[in-house]
Amino acid sequence: MLNLRVAIVSESFLPTVNGVTNSVRKVLDYLSAHGHQAIVICPAAGAPSTYGGFRVHSVPALAYRQFPVGLPNPQVHRLLSGFQPDVVHAAAPFMLGAQAIASANRLGIPTVAIFQTDVAGYARRNHLGPATKLAWRIVRWIHDGAQLTLAPSSTAMSDLQEIGLTRLQRWGRGVDLTMYHPAKKLSWATVKLRKRLAPQGEVVVGYVGRIAPEKQVERLRALHGLTGVRVVIVGDGPAVPSVTRALAGIPVTWLGKLSGEDLATAYAACDVFVHTGTEETFGQTIQEAHSAGLPVVAPRSGGPIDLVDHGTNGFLYEPDNEDQLRAYVEALTIDRELRTRMGEAGRRAVLGKSWDGVCTQLLHHYDATIAAFSADTAHSLVLKTQRGEKLPR
The missing domain is CATH 3.40.50.2000 (Glycogen Phosphorylase B;)
Structure with a gap:
């Protein structure tokens, strides 16, 4: 497994503490400990300028129910273009993550999206009715742009398969077996x-x-x-x-x-x-x-x-x-x-779910996604050549 350059675009980061932030931190800790390079792009909400030796870039956000929501911004495309990551990791992608996935596709960078929100449960609890279908259409639209979506549970996998997503794998979460003993x-x-x-x-x-x-x-x-x-x-x-x-x-x-x-x-x-x-x-x-x-x-x-x-x-x-x-x-x-x-x-x-082991699984998903994306890109170039189309410079 070669050293990777990973751009993590997260809808939540410090000082906000929740499941998304915690898993992103664990991934960054792992990347730092194993010699990989990374940047973080997150909503502006008082985040530190660095984490684990990696630069943290904040983009404009608005507050919704005490949570900062990152807004689409040209800065995201510039940051990805400048860093040139091997893969973009979109954590619980919404508006910010959707823009990052779209920018990565334009730049020819593969993306891995992490699904972490129970859309159906939220819609039921808030009696959204017809809006539930719209919410799932948005989820499909966002995740359809990614080369791979990682779902944390069998229920989440079933929900995503039901809306037509096919590029899916299971990826759970780790636990600190020493801290909690x-x-x-x-x-x-x-x-x-x-x-x-x-x-x-x-x-x-x-x-x-x-x-x-x-x-x-x-x-x-x-x-x-x-x-x-x-x-x-x-x-x-x-x-x-x-x-x-x-x-x-x-x-x-x-x-x-x-x-x-x-x-x-x-x-x-x-x-x-x-x-x-x-x-x-x-x-x-x-x-x-x-x-x-x-x-x-x-x-x-x-x-x-x-x-x-x-x-x-x-x-x-x-x-x-x-x-x-x-x-x-x-x-x-x-x-x-x-x-x-x-x-x-x-x-x-x-006992088999340490964060180190779980993050090793994540890097295997990165590697497989990068390899598949490269193969698809090469195949696309061959087809364009055969059709006499101009190739990108």
Whole structure:
């Protein structure tokens, strides 16, 4: 695998922290560690000028629901033309990514697009009706321009195949197996946090993620009245007031947004992890919880279907059945042996999913895409020659 020049065009980057930003950072860390070259193009929202030794270029953006949305700008074409990457990596492409893919095609650069948004789920939740078809047409239009689209789950693959995309491969996400580790339960920081969260030795049920309408954290209201249970919520976002109202009467500790060792300690202080959103194309926090040795209760929808082996490392509940959610959590809270067995199974399930391994897979996708693009380009030139057409200089 030769050293590559990679242009990563992302709809989200630091200081915004979400699944897109986190996976882009992991890819950049890998590229830096293995001697590759890269640049980042992202919306202007206070991003650093460099990351991992790579230049970060910000382009104009507008704010939408607290998120910066990159706007098409001639700067994107100039940056790609000047850097001359071997491949363009479009992370969750929307307006900025669509322009980058179009520019790359004009410049003769292959593109790999990373699908990360559950369009169908978003449309259903917001009752968009006819707009759903329009949203999928936009997705198809954007991804049709890329030489390859990488989907994170079997559900996402099915959705993209249904709208007619064919150049598809699966590519999941990695997890930090050292940061999130069952041994952290014995650390001084974890013991201290557990005393705060469960002063009487209660079972701690945790949620980690953004507190936003699409995350449906209000579903935790199903745990109302469970004895010997404390709920801990890690994260922040616009839905905090509505979630607070929904969980009135439940013993809840809000830890706010955490990262690094603080986040790893929060996972380690939990006994059970609950995922509530039904619009996840993957479900990174599920992998982190499994890596930390926690059983997971999640909806039978989207990405979690691939990550939770029902009855082995957790339970999958029907998305609209909060009684089922409650029953599965209750079963885990009253049965320590079941928690232990499922937690160990969860850890085993992610042992082959380090970020280094996952990013190595990504580079194989890059290489295959570059090779296929070169072959297609050469074939096109042969056909033009045979037809007597002028060749590009």
